[in-house]
Amino acid sequence: MQARLLLEDGTLFTGTGFGAEGETTGEVVFNTGITGYQEVLSDPSYCGQIVTMTYPLIGNYGITRDDFESIAPYVNGFVVRRHENVPSNWRAQYSVDALLKEYGIVGISEIDTRMLTRLIRQHGTMKGILTTSNQSVAELQERLSVSKLAINQVAHVSTKHTYSSPGSKERIVLVDYGAKSGILRELTARGCDVVVVSHDATADEIRSLHPDGIQLSNGPGDPKDVPQAIQTISELLGEYPMFGICLGHQLFALACGADTEKLKFGHRGGNHPVKDLATNRCYITSQNHGFTVNEESVANTDLEVTHINNNDKTIEGLKHKKYPAFTVQYHPEAAPGPYDNSYLFDQFLQMIADHKLQHPAKPRQAELAAAVKGAR
Template sequence: MEAYLVFEDGEAFPGVWIGTPREVPGEVVFTTGMTGYQEVTTDPSYAGQIVTFTYPLIGNYGTVRGESESDRPHCAGIVVSECWQETGSGLGKWLDAHGVPGISGVDTRAVVKKVRENGGIRGVIASDPHPRVKEWPDPLSLQWVEGVSVKEPVSEPSEDSDAPHIVLLDFGVKASMVRSLTKRGCRVTKVPYFTDPKKVERLAPDGLLFSNGPGDPKALLPFLEGWVPLIRRIPSMGICLGHQLLALALGADTERLPFGHRGSNHPVREPSTGKVWITSQNHGYTVRTSSVDTSDWEITHLHVNDGSVEGLAHRHFPVFSVQFHPEAHPGPADAETLFDRFLEKIRKGKEVAVHG
């Protein structure tokens, strides 16, 4: 059955339906990972986006229990060159079970070129090459974070009574991010993004983690002022959207990248050591380099390809953040040590509190 990926300028790319045949609009993005399609589609950061996979064959190992980053796919839809459907747990059947549309047989190289040349561009997956879209998704809407954040606190206990207690502000957290903390012995409490900072403080956190999530970080500007008193005192780490929010809260600015960083092979350099890490990334916004006051911030990581800010550490407050994903599912584990740095910062903060 024929399907089309139609861009907002009217250009249409033909293919065939996979998943659930239904019309859906979204921001068209691309990811360069060779594997990890299950993790990508279930990553809440892709909410509202039509994800184009650059690797030519997708679905060849089916879907695997325990590999999802949330309870269901959150992307608006997917676009692939070829979808392998011969496994018992085929990708198309799995998408259909969750009501997610997709299109196969598309010239994905041409799609990627169009996105790269035009920047953030919207499109629709449809049965008609001339669909009429009544309303395009708005990245500045709070609906994206609202749709993926927990609605009430959720606790991940620890057997260790002295375990560090991490309160995780959930803007659309990946399951592997929580696992990275619990496997290090942490007790984790996920709280909704709108939680009153006073309630967060009453949870007695040893550290705060600001998670990844979808949409424009400036959609959350109304919440920033309330977080500042906490992050000035409590060791805090931000990842992806959380990185951008911490930067905004403490005086920096964000901007949209031309076509984003999405994939599991992005090189990031750490100036203090000269090391280059291969990282997993998924973001369309970045901290504006010119907005970073280096008397307050140290730029800890830079993207090798375009020089954009990939990491920050505050010089006066116990805050650091990274644009990439140290939990890296899918992707390499080069940066996973950042969770250990976070826990070391928490430990030192406790020592200072005890010994003055």
């Protein structure tokens, strides 16, 4: 089965199709991970995108139920140099080809992914159309020119219903903007009582859950496309300790008065060096984002930059100067790795403990008595 990938600059790649037959459009991006293609496919932050893997062999260890980061894949298309249809791994349950077929995702292999990556690095991310049809190039160009990139990805990937993962320790409200399963795993592994709420949960709805802390998750797209989340964060800031990851980091920055901007081709992969400005230590991080917090915009806010990217010096971490809140642009839950930064979840829980010591809660009996008195 022949497949073609046409970019908005007119570049055409012709290769072999795998996965589903059909046609799809989206923003063409690349990921530099050597492993972790299943986690990439199932990361909600890739919603609406056609993902190119720079590593030349994909699928050699197959797909297993244990490595999904969401219930279903959200990528619009998948581009590889070569895909292996007969995986060799005792954990493998089926192939990448079978996964893409199951969820109707078009894939293309046997193209020069190195050339494609160089084009994206030189010109920035571009719209693309991936198809297994026999339409002419002119027809594909016309269809691509009228297509629009999605702006409602968060609403598409976020949970529609509140649900819980019970624990015996701190209650964490995880606001789901497209949360990877790894965040929930890290919190539950520490005994947290986690309640997951939708991206559009109001401040009062979150307050009613009586959280000890609030976790702002990762997610897809432009943070400015989620204005209600920015409003909710600004209302809750200072009331509860907060920890933001990726899109949560960007939304937190906007809520504090900073600004965000789009990167030329983003950071996507598991080998991005990040410097902790407090210790001068460098961490290797997992990343997946196309936007960043504008450095100049932080100057007139109550935010302090805590981490920077050692490749391009963009902001990778922030903390609030007055309130118990910090965020990082990268993924401490990793999945597939590296796991150098999982300590940040411990730092979050320590922040919650410190906040409780400084702001002890009123006895529940006193609250009930006050409520009864008010009712009279």
